[in-house]
Amino acid sequence: MSLPGLISPSRVYACTRFRIRRTKLLSREDYRRIMQMSVPGVVTYLGRQEDYQEIMELVADYSGARLIEVAANRNLARSFQHAMTIATGELYTLAGEYLARWDIANVMAILRGTTFDLPRQHIRDLLVPAGELDRSLLDHLLGLTTCDEAFDALRGWRLYPVLEEYYQICGEPGAFARIENRLYMRYYAGLLNLVASGCSGCAELNTYLRFEIDMTNMKNLLRLHCGEEVCDITTVDRTMIPGGRIPIDIFRRLYHAETEEVFTGILLQTNIAPTLARAVRELRHDPGFSSRDAADLIWQRWHQHLRPVHEIVMAITRIRLRELESLSRLHSFSVLPMLAYLERKRYEVANLRAIARGKAFDLPPERIWPYIVL
Amino acid sequence: MASSDIKPTRSGLMIVKRRMALAERVHRLLSMKLDGMMLELIKITDQAASERRILEEKYARAREMAAIATMMEGATGVLLAALSVEAVPTYTTDYKNVFGVRLPELEPLMVKKALIERGYGILATSAAIDDAADAYEDLLSQIIATAERDGMIIRLLDEIEGTRRRVNALEFKVIPELAELRRFIESHREEMERQDIVRLRRIKKIKERRR
Numbered sequence: 001m002s003l004p005g006l007i008s009p010s011r012v013y014a015c016t017r018f019r020i021r022r023t024k025l026l027s028r029e030d031y032r033r034i035m036q037m038s039v040p041g042v043v044t045y046l047g048r049q050e051d052y053q054e055i056m057e058l059v060a061d062y063s064g065a066r067l068i069e070v071a072a073n074r075n076l077a078r079s080f081q082h083a084m085t086i087a088t089g090e091l092y093t094l095a096g097e098y099l100a101r102w103d104i105a106n107v108m109a110i111l112r113g114t115t116f117d118l119p120r121q122h123i124r125d126l127l128v129p130a131g132e133l134d135r136s137l138l139d140h141l142l143g144l145t146t147c148d149e150a151f152d153a154l155r156g157w158r159l160y161p162v163l164e165e166y167y168q169i170c171g172e173p174g175a176f177a178r179i180e181n182r183l184y185m186r187y188y189a190g191l192l193n194l195v196a197s198g199c200s201g202c203a204e205l206n207t208y209l210r211f212e213i214d215m216t217n218m219k220n221l222l223r224l225h226c227g228e229e230v231c232d233i234t235t236v237d238r239t240m241i242p243g244g245r246i247p248i249d250i251f252r253r254l255y256h257a258e259t260e261e262v263f264t265g266i267l268l269q270t271n272i273a274p275t276l277a278r279a280v281r282e283l284r285h286d287p288g289f290s291s292r293d294a295a296d297l298i299w300q301r302w303h304q305h306l307r308p309v310h311e312i313v314m315a316i317t318r319i320r321l322r323e324l325e326s327l328s329r330l331h332s333f334s335v336l337p338m339l340a341y342l343e344r345k346r347y348e349v350a351n352l353r354a355i356a357r358g359k360a361f362d363l364p365p366e367r368i369w370p371y372i373v374l
Numbered sequence: 375m376a377s378s379d380i381k382p383t384r385s386g387l388m389i390v391k392r393r394m395a396l397a398e399r400v401h402r403l404l405s406m407k408l409d410g411m412m413l414e415l416i417k418i419t420d421q422a423a424s425e426r427r428i429l430e431e432k433y434a435r436a437r438e439m440a441a442i443a444t445m446m447e448g449a450t451g452v453l454l455a456a457l458s459v460e461a462v463p464t465y466t467t468d469y470k471n472v473f474g475v476r477l478p479e480l481e482p483l484m485v486k487k488a489l490i491e492r493g494y495g496i497l498a499t500s501a502a503i504d505d506a507a508d509a510y511e512d513l514l515s516q517i518i519a520t521a522e523r524d525g526m527i528i529r530l531l532d533e534i535e536g537t538r539r540r541v542n543a544l545e546f547k548v549i550p551e552l553a554e555l556r557r558f559i560e561s562h563r564e565e566m567e568r569q570d571i572v573r574l575r576r577i578k579k580i581k582e583r584r585r
Binding site for chain 2: 065066069073104105108109112113116118125126128173174176177178179180181183184185216219220222223224226235239241307308310313314350353354357358361363368371
């Protein structure tokens with residue numbers, strides 16, 4: 001236990017290690033170089049990197065873009081599990097809560113695979129054991145024949161109460177989507193609760209998380225409004241994540257807004273329009289793009305029942321990450337350096353995947369570049 | 375009764391004439407059916423060509439959307455979303471009657487789905503997955519529409535081939551043979567009539583001589 005006002009040496013050590021690990025991630029120059037390479041070239045380049053030894057381990061089993069993706073996923077799992085060994089105290093608790101995202105993805109893949117009786121090796125390849133549920137437990141779950149057995153085996157998991165609450169019959173239509181949505185809501189609630197308990201950098205992290213929730217809600221609202229059959233308000237209520245800076249009621253009002261004035265008026269009261277304007281200014285090199293223009297842009301897509309533009313979503317993610325990094329530099333020995341590293345690592349893997357897959361589909365570098373988060 | 379069994383008599387001639395009239399009527403009807411089917415075939419072929427062009431466009435779009443979804447979510451994310459599908463898309467089959475030909479009509483079933491019917495959690499996926507799912511649903515609908523047109527064309531071509539064979543058989547074999555048989559019977563009957571006249575004259579002369 002450390003005295004108030006003093007930072008424990010273990011915290012200083014952990015934060016310094018996370019900062020150093022972050023500097024070792026692939027840089028903008030690395031991405032520019034990789035972007036000019038072919039898929040085998042990328043494999044060779046990554047194989048020479050100290051941090052991507054998984055490439056050499058997997059080269060006999062996989063090839064091309066699949067090799068890069070599987071190796072990057074395994075690298076992510078290894079890096080996150082290593083991060084858990086560095087983190088101590090509240091850093092450890094926060095890292096554990098943050099990494100529950102991968103547990104959710106793994107558990108849902110296993111439950112769906114078991115219910116639909118898919119080949120176990122096929123499911124195993126999809127798992128990224130970066131969270132609390134390690135490879136041995138996931139392998140045990142994969143060995144079970146029914147989803148009832150899998151549910152029973154998950155009793156010790158921190159998110160098991162959600163499964164218990166929403167699981168009724170194995171394979172019930174729509175049950176998995178409902179459970180998955182609830183698991184993610186509980187995931188965000190858990191993170192927000194932990195952050196609200198008070199720690200160094202938690203106030204900033206709280207703002208970061210709440211903004212992420214707002215953006216996710218806005219994107220999902222656009223997704224739900226898209227399509228020939230617009231969903232009802234109860235679906236919107238079930239899908240919005242509580243805890244963001246924008247209350248769910250604002251999203252309800254947006255959903256019912258029928259004129260441009262009402263819609264943009266509500267939107268301009270939120271923090272979405274300014275961030276979107278900043279993202280579009282960066283993406284299109286248009287310094288005159290205002291919040292009002294951003295609100296109009298969202299209205300246009302809303303009115304035409306269109307989904308969010310992927311490139312703009314990625315630009316917003318870039319802005320979010322840059323803000324997290326600048327905050328982590330301001331609060332050097334808080335939870336933020338660890339979160340900044342974990343998020344950067346997550347997007348490094350996403351970037352490599354985007355490059356490998358984009359190249360496998362013969363997309364030109366200028367088409368792939370907007371999907372890179374730097 | 376086969377043509378060879380028909381005797382060169384008046385009743386035989388009547389049978390031949392009846393058959394001839396029937397063959398000509400059938401030929402006329404089959405020719406009309408053939409023309410109608412050809413017109414229908416041309417119409418469906420034009421539609422099929424345009425459906426196939428749309429199919430190619432939709433396939434290219436689906437590939438592009440899959441590429442973007444795979445870039446954003448990884449093959450893992452796309453596969454996990456694909457594994458979530460609970461209602462397997464299918465189609466129902468019906469038939470419509472065109473000139474007596476049963477042409478297939480395929481109706482997509484559970485192909486186009488709303489976001490909440492797709493089985494994946496909205497919070498675990500991005501709009502790229504929705505775009506890819508939309509594009510593949512469109513592609514699947516188009517595949518069914520194209521298969522329907524192709525099925526129609528195949529059935530129509532089969533029927534056209536059979537009808538053309540029947541028309542040709544009537545035109546180049548049955549009707550000419552019946553015409554030939556009618557001519558033969560008519561000439562045979564004329565010959566018989568002439569023989570009868572000659573015979574009657576000779577009988578008349580014999581009777582006059584005896585008197």
